[in-house]
Amino acid sequence: MADSLEPDDIRAEVRAWLADAWAPDRPLREWRADLAEAGWGCPTWPRQWYGRGLPAELGRVVAEELRAAGAVGPAIGVGMSLAAPTLLAHAPDDLKVRLLRPIVTGEDTWCQLFSEPGNGSDLAGLTTRATRDGDEFVVEGQKVWTTGAHHAAYGMLLARTDWDLPKHKGITFFAFPMRQPGIEVRPLRQMNGRASFNEVFLTEARVPVANVVGELHGGWTVALTTLAHERGLAAGLFGALPPSGGGRTREEARAEASAYLTTYEWYPQRAGRADLVPVRAVATGAAGDPVTRQVVAHLAATERTARWTAERASAARRAGRPPGAEGSIGKLAASTIAREAAAAHATIAGADGMLTGPDSPEGGIVAEVLVSVPGASIAGGTDEVQHNIVGERVLGLPKEPSVDADVPFRQVKVNRRGAKEDR
Numbered sequence: 001m002a003d004s005l006e007p008d009d010i011r012a013e014v015r016a017w018l019a020d021a022w023a024p025d026r027p028l029r030e031w032r033a034d035l036a037e038a039g040w041g042c043p044t045w046p047r048q049w050y051g052r053g054l055p056a057e058l059g060r061v062v063a064e065e066l067r068a069a070g071a072v073g074p075a076i077g078v079g080m081s082l083a084a085p086t087l088l089a090h091a092p093d094d095l096k097v098r099l100l101r102p103i104v105t106g107e108d109t110w111c112q113l114f115s116e117p118g119n120g121s122d123l124a125g126l127t128t129r130a131t132r133d134g135d136e137f138v139v140e141g142q143k144v145w146t147t148g149a150h151h152a153a154y155g156m157l158l159a160r161t162d163w164d165l166p167k168h169k170g171i172t173f174f175a176f177p178m179r180q181p182g183i184e185v186r187p188l189r190q191m192n193g194r195a196s197f198n199e200v201f202l203t204e205a206r207v208p209v210a211n212v213v214g215e216l217h218g219g220w221t222v223a224l225t226t227l228a229h230e231r232g233l234a235a236g237l238f239g240a241l242p243p244s245g246g247g248r249t250r251e252e253a254r255a256e257a258s259a260y261l262t263t264y265e266w267y268p269q270r271a272g273r274a275d276l277v278p279v280r281a282v283a284t285g286a287a288g289d290p291v292t293r294q295v296v297a298h299l300a301a302t303e304r305t306a307r308w309t310a311e312r313a314s315a316a317r318r319a320g321r322p323p324g325a326e327g328s329i330g331k332l333a334a335s336t337i338a339r340e341a342a343a344a345h346a347t348i349a350g351a352d353g354m355l356t357g358p359d360s361p362e363g364g365i366v367a368e369v370l371v372s373v374p375g376a377s378i379a380g381g382t383d384e385v386q387h388n389i390v391g392e393r394v395l396g397l398p399k400e401p402s403v404d405a406d407v408p409f410r411q412v413k414v415n416r417r418g419a420k421e422d423r
């Protein structure tokens with residue numbers, strides 16, 4: 001069939017393909033391999049890389065058709081939402097050949113090895129070092145907050161490869177194999193009882209030179225691509241969940257998604273569970289109290305406004321306009337809503353909000369909201385840093401003073417050094 005960009009033609013084309021190719025009783029990997037080859041799993045990706053080069057609105061048409069057919073889509077998770085777009089934008093072809101397909105099929109999951117004990121907001125100050133040794137780099141250092149490192153096959157690793165260049169210029173981005181002896185992953189227990197992120201210790205860990213993504217020492221540009229996609233994930237979306245229904249393919253996909261999402265089970269609570277606020281206000285009788293009514297109404301108004309702003313941003317994107325100010329405040333809006341929702345839950349539940357167990361408000365969900373919501377203002381870049389970005393890039397305010405951006409990194413005072421010989 002000739003290439004067409006009409007929604008009805010795309011719909012007909014994907015429908016015809018599904019009628020022929022989709023059967024719900026095949027092994028999941030086999031089905032996803034066909035989906036990847038046909039380009040219908042990731043239709044907005046380029047044609048030579050498991051896609052069809054379609055614009056976002058036609059990508060949605062394809063997704064609708066997959067859903068309508070009850071067909072399983074590509075894998076969900078950090079690999080699809082952060083690693084793949086970064087690789088597509090910056091990786092050499094041989095890395096794309098090796099790494100993209102197992103992301104789509106779900107064989108390889110990924111994690112993000114960016115933050116370090118001394119460097120989160122000031123990410124460009126990172127001190128994990130990678131030293132060339134023949135065809136490989138040897139990596140030494142420590143990462144922290146690494147979500148999902150305990151099951152990841154690969155990490156998006158930022159490491160310093162040149163200490164004589166300024167801080168943003170001596171960093172390299174690696175597609176880093178996680179299953180090797182030089183890596184120790186230690187889960188961190190959070191105050192909500194979960195352990196979704198980890199400390200990752202790198203001791204003489206190795207990564208082939210061929211796994212450099214982008215330019216050597218040019219990893220900062222690559223990292224900015226990952227971070228831009230991460231900010232867009234404020235709502236915690238990782239892709240479409242597998243459809244309901246029987247058959248081996250769907251069952252395997254649901255089992256895979258459910259195992260993967262265990263790490264993220266508390267994310268709805270981190271987002272504040274605003275959906276539960278009016279329900280609980282009515283169920284507990286608190287809705288009769290004028291102060292509580294005001295809190296609930298304010299939350300509903302904030303949420304509605306944020307949704308409209310997000311819709312304006314996606315309408316602008318669909319119309320081909322560059323993302324404007326509304327795109328920059330999505331993450332701030334999400335953490336504002338989370339905090340307001342937690343305050344509303346506390347107003348409604350009072351001291352009972354601290355209780356967990358079967359008799360507690362919503363079986364402990366309210367308590368989990370109260371201790372998880374602070375994470376929303378930190379993950380993916382803190383609110384304060386996001387305020388700086390909006391101030392400088394959207395409002396055009398003067399830049400935050402910087403004393404270390406132009407000097408060789410070796411001369412910069414930092415909290416911590418990745419290896420003893422750095423000084």
Ligand SMILES: Cc1cc2nc3c(=O)[nH]c(=O)nc-3n(C[C@H](O)[C@H](O)[C@H](O)COP(=O)(O)OP(=O)(O)OC[C@H]3O[C@@H](n4cnc5c(N)ncnc54)[C@H](O)[C@@H]3O)c2cc1C
Pocket residue numbers: 111112113114115116117118119120121122144145146147148197375376378379380381382383384385388400
């Ligand atoms: C749930 C969760 C999951 C995460 N998952 C990952 C992951 O998978 N991979 C990964 O690499 N990282 C991950 N992170 C780490 C996250 O990106 C960092 O925590 C975040 O960037 C902040 O860094 P930090 O914790 O070092 O805080 P710091 O940078 O030390 O900040 C401390 C305080 O100082 C403020 N501050 C710092 N600089 C400025 C400034 N210039 N102006 C104003 N205020 C400032 C901050 O806002 C904050 O309040 C995760 C974090 C959370 C909460």
